[in-house]
Amino acid sequence: xxxxxxxxxxxxxxxxxxxxxxxxxxxxxxxxxxxxxxxxxxxxxxxxxxxxxxxxxxxxxxxxxxxxxxxxxxxxxxxxxxxxxxxxxxxxxxxxxxxxxxxxxxxxxxxxx
Numbered sequence: 001x002x003x004x005x006x007x008x009x010x011x012x013x014x015x016x017x018x019x020x021x022x023x024x025x026x027x028x029x030x031x032x033x034x035x036x037x038x039x040x041x042x043x044x045x046x047x048x049x050x051x052x053x054x055x056x057x058x059x060x061x062x063x064x065x066x067x068x069x070x071x072x073x074x075x076x077x078x079x080x081x082x083x084x085x086x087x088x089x090x091x092x093x094x095x096x097x098x099x100x101x102x103x104x105x106x107x108x109x110x111x112x113x
Contacts (some may be wrong), residue, residue: 003089004060006040008080011096013103022046022054024104026080026092037064042082042090044070046111054111056084070112075105 008026015022022045029039037059043066046054057066068084075081082090096104 001087001089002060003091004040004042004058005091006061006093008041008092008094008096011094011100011104013100013107017049020048022048022107024107026090026094042092046107056082058088058090073108073112075101075108077101 006028008028010025010027010030012025012027013022014024024044025041027039027041030041032039038061040059040061042056042058044054044056053069055066056068056070057064059065065088068086068088070082071085072083073081078093078095080090080092080094082092084090
């Protein structure tokens with residue numbers, strides 16, 4: 001099992017096409033060149049136009065990976081712990097906007113009860 005730990009400087013919740021697509025991201029350095037990353041991020045996406053569970057992609061500080069599904073999670077006001085079905089675990093500390101956090105919590109409740 002691989003564990004990725006970082007502090008997210010940016011936490012985002014975005015919707016497109018009237019909520020048909022949802023993307024959540026926790027990013028260690030949102031100002032990085034996306035083609036030459038050196039810092040971590042995790043992104044969770046859900047496309048309601050097609051059936052299926054939310055998927056995850058990430059950068060672990062060295063390389064990109066993804067395609068995993070969420071196995072378990074814990075989301076508090078300052079910590080996001082995420083376990084994937086691919087054996088990758090994330091331990092993320094963050095300081096997020098309360099409105100954004102409320103939207104993320106609502107998404108997880110809708111998806112996972």
